[in-house]
Amino acid sequence: MHIMAVSASSVLSSSRGSQTAGVVSVILGGMKILLTSSSKHGSTDEVAAVIAERLQAAQIDVETKRPEDVDSVEEYDAFILGSAVYMTKWTPQAVDFTERFRDVLRARPVWAFSVGLSGLPKGKVADPMRIGPVLLAIDPEDHMTFAGRFDPFKLSLRERSIAKLGGASEG
Secondary structure, eight states, X not given: OHHHHHHHHHHHHOTTHHHHHHHHHHHHTTOEEEEEEEOSSSHHHHHHHHHHHXXXXXXXXXXXXXXXXXXXXXXXXEEEEEEEEETTEEOHHHHHHHHHTHHHHHHSOXXXXXXXXXXXXXXXXXXXXXXXXXXXXXXXXXXEEEOOOOOGGGSOHHHHHHHHHTTOOOO
């Protein structure tokens, strides 16, 4: 199943998106996927929208919801979970989702992505001081980290201070 994650991520960055989309469609065909996105300033929702768009272009049935709006996950065959990262942690809504549906998430394919200053190298989830515990509890097929967009005008003074201390640059 790891091939599915590699192929799906290739769709996002490949200039040969339609060719890769065919491979993804064969692997995921017939599956109903729930893509959750927990965003504070919009970057995570933008990443989720691109992922959903590419999967839909490959004729894959994907539904996008905010994690706090999900009441049941029984109808889904696989999951893509995305969260913004604040203070090196996933949002409370994303964490709550993984806790509410932990048993189902552990039994079905799950891919995860984080957006922000996570401090994790690509694909690493075993960092006990950051987002690792959330992801280790659901054992995802893969995890991707995206840098996000830093717009200091959308942040509170506290958030700007933390971002500056973390070395974030505007853009």
